[in-house]
Amino acid sequence: MEENTVNRILFVCSGNAVRSPMAAAMFRSLATKRPKLRHVQVESAGTHAADGERAFDGAIEAMEEMGLNVRGHRTRLLTPDLAARCDLILTMDREQARRVRALGARVKVAALGDYAGIPGDVEAPCDSHEECAVCRDQLRDLVAAVVRRLERNGRK
Numbered sequence: 001m002e003e004n005t006v007n008r009i010l011f012v013c014s015g016n017a018v019r020s021p022m023a024a025a026m027f028r029s030l031a032t033k034r035p036k037l038r039h040v041q042v043e044s045a046g047t048h049a050a051d052g053e054r055a056f057d058g059a060i061e062a063m064e065e066m067g068l069n070v071r072g073h074r075t076r077l078l079t080p081d082l083a084a085r086c087d088l089i090l091t092m093d094r095e096q097a098r099r100v101r102a103l104g105a106r107v108k109v110a111a112l113g114d115y116a117g118i119p120g121d122v123e124a125p126c127d128s129h130e131e132c133a134v135c136r137d138q139l140r141d142l143v144a145a146v147v148r149r150l151e152r153n154g155r156k
Contacts, residue, residue, distance in 0.1 A: 023112065084107065
């Protein structure tokens with residue numbers, strides 16, 4: 001199946017307080033160093049998020065160790081309108097991908113691991129720094145694989 005050019009990516013998890021904002025921040029950081037991806041817009045949302053909450057402290061600390069800042073992140077609920085504005089939606093597991101598809105947006109939706117070619121779910125950590133760091137390390141590998149795929153395929 002041929003893919004459309006990706007100009008806007010949405011990372012989705014449950015609460016939009018750890019996994020999806022970390023993945024979005026990582027993608028932004030990597031994309032700025034790659035001419036083919038510099039113009040890709042990246043956002044995050046949650047299937048069960050309450051709008052306006054801060055990222056978990058553990059996620060903030062784990063990302064600061066990488067030199068990335070998610071302190072200003074505020075959670076938001078995934079809506080059909082938000083989904084429809086994107087070209088690619090990457091979820092943390094296949095169940096979330098199913099839920100996103102049920103919104104009816106005509107957009108490519110995939111579990112992050114499947115799209116990255118590294119199958120497996122990204123489990124939701126507790127707020128502990130240790131669990132968030134493990135999640136961060138898993139996301140780092142997955143997001144790097146997504147960046148390589150998009151760069152290799154000309155943002156497709």
